[in-house]
Amino acid sequence: MPRVLLVPGLGLDARSSARLRALLPAVLSVGVVLLPGMGLGGPVPSVDELATRLRAGLGDGPVVLVGHSQSCQVVAAAAQDDRVVGVVLLGPTTDPRLRTPRGLVGRWLVTVVHEPLWQFPLVLAQWWRTGPRAMAALWRSAAPDPIDRRLAAVRVPVVVVRGTRDALCPADWARALLAAAPCAELLELPGAAHMTVQTNPAEVAEAVRAVC
Numbered sequence: 001m002p003r004v005l006l007v008p009g010l011g012l013d014a015r016s017s018a019r020l021r022a023l024l025p026a027v028l029s030v031g032v033v034l035l036p037g038m039g040l041g042g043p044v045p046s047v048d049e050l051a052t053r054l055r056a057g058l059g060d061g062p063v064v065l066v067g068h069s070q071s072c073q074v075v076a077a078a079a080q081d082d083r084v085v086g087v088v089l090l091g092p093t094t095d096p097r098l099r100t101p102r103g104l105v106g107r108w109l110v111t112v113v114h115e116p117l118w119q120f121p122l123v124l125a126q127w128w129r130t131g132p133r134a135m136a137a138l139w140r141s142a143a144p145d146p147i148d149r150r151l152a153a154v155r156v157p158v159v160v161v162r163g164t165r166d167a168l169c170p171a172d173w174a175r176a177l178l179a180a181a182p183c184a185e186l187l188e189l190p191g192a193a194h195m196t197v198q199t200n201p202a203e204v205a206e207a208v209r210a211v212c
Contacts, residue, residue, distance in 0.1 A: 001027040002062040002085050002212055007054065009197070010067030011127040011135040013039035016068065019201040023110075024208060033057050037138025038071050041130055047145045051077035064211055068197045069093055071169070073142045076150035079158075083204035086211030087158045090204060091169040091194045092177060094143040098168065104139070107167040114193040122198065128144045140164040147182040158184040159207045161193025163200070 004024060006017045014032040021030050033054055036044040044050075054065075061083025067075030070090035077098050079087045098104045124197065127135065158181045162169045171188075178184045187207050190202050 001028055002064050003031065004064045004066060004208060004212065005057065006030070006032050006066045006197075007035065007071040008032065008038045008126075009067075009069070009071050009076055010037065010138055011130045012068070012123070013126045013129055015122060015126055016195075016197050017066075020197055020204050020208075021072060022207040023201050028212060035071070035074065036133045037130065037141075037165065038074075039126070039130055041134045042163075043132055044141050047073055047077050047142050050141075051075045054078040055081050061085070064088065064208065066090070066142065066208060067092070070138060070142050073147045073150070074146050076147045076154065077145070079150075079154045079156065084156055086156050087154060088161065088204075088211060089158065089208050090161045090196050091146060091163070091166050092160060092174070093168060094145070095168070095170065095173040096149070096168070099143045100118075102144075110167040111165065111194050113203075114191075115195055116199055123195070124177060148177055151177055151181040153182070154181055156183065156210050159187055159211055160184060161187045161189065161196060161204060161207050163189045163196050165191060165193045166196075168194045202210050 034040050055078050062085040064086040065075045066088040066092040072089040163175045
């Protein structure tokens with residue numbers, strides 16, 4: 001069985017995937033990789049350097065990589081490694097229409113009203129740990145990176161997961177990523193927004209198991 005490595009989204013840490021990890025089969029070895037801007041503070045390097053750091057933690061393989069939101073861009077950059085046998089992208093970014101602060105804030109506000117209230121303290125605690133400076137630096141570094149071009153070179157199965165109320169990963173953007181990847185499928189979660197790793201762990205666990 002492959003190992004499963006999860007990379008938290010912008011500003012998040014291992015707490016974001018706690019419910020998901022609890023639902024994955026015991027036969028799977030599951031880990032979380034924290035990177036600058038994604039659970040760690042400090043200077044944030046380029047997407048290529050972040051992908052190099054992620055690849056350094058892959059071990060002997062095989063491994064399935066699971067990214068959420070902005071970490072999907074790092075996962076896509078690392079997924080060309082021969083040890084990677086599957087990829088799951090949860091609410092992948094960055095839609096070119098969100099590459100300006102104005103575009104991002106507008107879509108985030110449309111999305112956040114559909115997120116369950118119970119998770120706000122958990123998200124804020126994670127953002128506090130990572131810090132706004134690292135989060136802003138990650139967005140500046142990753143937002144322009146063309147994830148669709150990265151996915152064009154990924155030859156392993158890719159599952160794109162989005163909530164139907166996720167304006168940060170709208171349906172047309174998800175379909176564009178599907179078209180870019182040689183072997184990909186889309187899973188849409190009715191009524192879910194952007195934080196599916198926290199709010200829909202059962203459905204996400206099923207998507208992970210499908211590529212293991």
